[in-house]
Amino acid sequence: MFPMLPLAFPLHQRLTLCALLLTQVPLLATEMDAKIESAAQSSYVFKNFLIDDAIKTESKAGVVTLTGVVHDESHKKLAQDTVAGLPGVTSVANQIEVKESPPANSDTWLYMKVKATLAFHRSVSAYNTKVVLKEGVVTLSGDAATQAQKDLTTEYAKDVEGIKDVKNEMTVADKPTGETLSEIIDDASINAQVRMALLTHRSTSAFRTIVATTDGAVMVGGVAKSTAEIDLVTKLVKDIHGVKSVINSMSVETTVTKN
Numbered sequence: 155m156f157p158m159l160p161l162a163f164p165l166h167q168r169l170t171l172c173a174l175l176l177t178q179v180p181l182l183a184t185e186m187d188a189k190i191e192s193a194a195q196s197s198y199v200f201k202n203f204l205i206d207d208a209i210k211t212e213s214k215a216g217v218v219t220l221t222g223v224v225h226d227e228s229h230k231k232l233a234q235d236t237v238a239g240l241p242g243v244t245s246v247a248n249q250i251e252v253k254e255s256p257p258a259n260s261d262t263w264l265y266m267k268v269k270a271t272l273a274f275h276r277s278v279s280a281y282n283t284k285v286v287l288k289e290g291v292v293t294l295s296g297d298a299a300t301q302a303q304k305d306l307t308t309e310y311a312k313d314v315e316g317i318k319d320v321k322n323e324m325t326v327a328d329k330p331t332g333e334t335l336s337e338i339i340d341d342a343s344i345n346a347q348v349r350m351a352l353l354t355h356r357s358t359s360a361f362r363t364i365v366a367t368t369d370g371a372v373m374v375g376g377v378a379k380s381t382a383e384i385d386l387v388t389k390l391v392k393d394i395h396g397v398k399s400v401i402n403s404m405s406v407e408t409t410v411t412k413n
Contacts, residue, residue, distance in 0.1 A: 186242045187213035194218070198343035198396065199236040203273065209233050209250060216244035223251050226266055228350065235349050239342030239367070259316045261287035267314050267354055268292060274351045275393045278307045283324065285311070290318035298324045315356040339396025341367040347394050348372060358387050363404065370398035377407045 190213040194200060200209070207229055209222040218237050224230050230250045238246045256262035265287045272280035279299070286293040292311050298304035308322045345367045352360035364375040372391050378384045388402045 186216065190216070190218060190237075190240055190242050193240050193340070193342075194237050197236055197240075198339040199232060199346050203270075204229055204233055207233075211237060213243070216242050217247065218243055218245070219247045219249060221249045223253050225252070225254050227252050227255060228266070228270060228353075231353075232346055232350055235346035236342050239345045259290075261289065264290065264292075264314065264316050268311050268317070271310050271314055271351065271354045272307065274347050274354075274395065275306075275310060275390075276395050277393050278303055278310060283307055290316060292317055292320045294320065294322045294324050296324050298326050300328060301326050310355075313355045313357055315354065339370070341369065344370065344372065344394060344396040347396070348374075348391050351390055351394055352387065355386075355390060358383060358390065363387065367397075370396055371401070372397050372399070373401045373403065375403045376405075378404045379407060381406060 191211050194211040204224075207222065207224045209220060209224065212219045212221070218240075220233055220237065224233075230248060230252055233250060234246050234248045237243060256266070265285055268285050268287070269280055272278050272283055272285075279297075282296045282298070284295045286295075294307060294311060298307065304322060304324045304326055307324065308320050311317060312320045345365055348365050348367070349360050349363075352358045352363055352365075359378075362376045362378070366373045372394075374387055374391060378387065384402060384404045384406070387404065388400050391397060391400045391402075
C-alpha cells in the first residue's frame with residue numbers, strides 16, 4: 155500500500171510522486187528476480203551436481219520456471235528443491251525434460267544413485283571411489299583415507315535402494331587427512347542435498363521428513379518408523395556437505411491396533 159500524500163501538495167506534484175512510486179515496484183521486482191536467477195546458478199548444487207546439465211532458470215515476481223534437459227530424474231528434483239529454497243522464491247514451475255534416462259533399477263541407474271549418495275556425504279570420497287555395478291552388486295575400489303572411511307563407504311552404498319550386495323576392494327592408506335577450511339554452502343543447497351540423501355537411502359523416508367536450514371543449521375521433523383530411523387537421519391544429515399549442526403525433532407509413528 156502506498157503512503158497517503160498530503161492534500162496540500164499541488165495536483166501535478168501528487169501525480170508525479172504517484173507515478174514515481176508506481177515505477178519503483180516493477181524495478182524492485184526485477185532486481186529480486188535477477189538475484190534469484192543469479193543465486194540459483196551460483197548455488198553449490200548447480201555448480202557441483204548440475205554443472206553438466208543444461209538447466210535455465212527464469213524468475214518473474216518470485217515465480218521461477220525451470221527449463222532444459224537432464225539425463226536423470228533425480229537431477230530434475232534436485233534442481234527444483236534447490237531453487238524452491240532460495241530467498242524470494244514463491245513457487246517453482248519445473249519444466250525440465252528428462253531424456254535418455256536409464257531404466258529404473260538397472261545397473262546404470264543404480265550406479266548413478268550410488269555415486270550421488272557418496273557425493274552428498276563429506277566423510278567419504280566419491281572422487282576417489284570407483285564404482286562398478288553388475289546385476290545389482292556393487293564393487294568398490296580406489297583409495298580410502300582410513301578404515302573408517304572404507305567401512306562408511308560400504309555402509310552408504312549398501313543402503314541405496316535396489317543394491318543387493320557390496321564388495322569393497324578399496325585400499326586403505328591409513329594417512330590422516332589434514333583439516334581444511336569448509337566451503338561456505340548456501341542453505342538452499344544444503345536443504346536439497348539433505349532431501350535427496352534421505353530419498354536415496356532405503357532406511358529413511360524423505361517424504362515423511364520435514365527439512366529446514368538456516369545458516370547451515372538443519373532442523374528435521376516429521377514421522378519415523380522407529381528410534382533407529384531417527385538416529386540414522388541425524389547421522390546422515392550431519393554428514394552432508396555444509397551442515398554445521400542438526401536438531402532432530404522427529405517422532406516415532408504410533409500404530410493403532412484394532413480389536
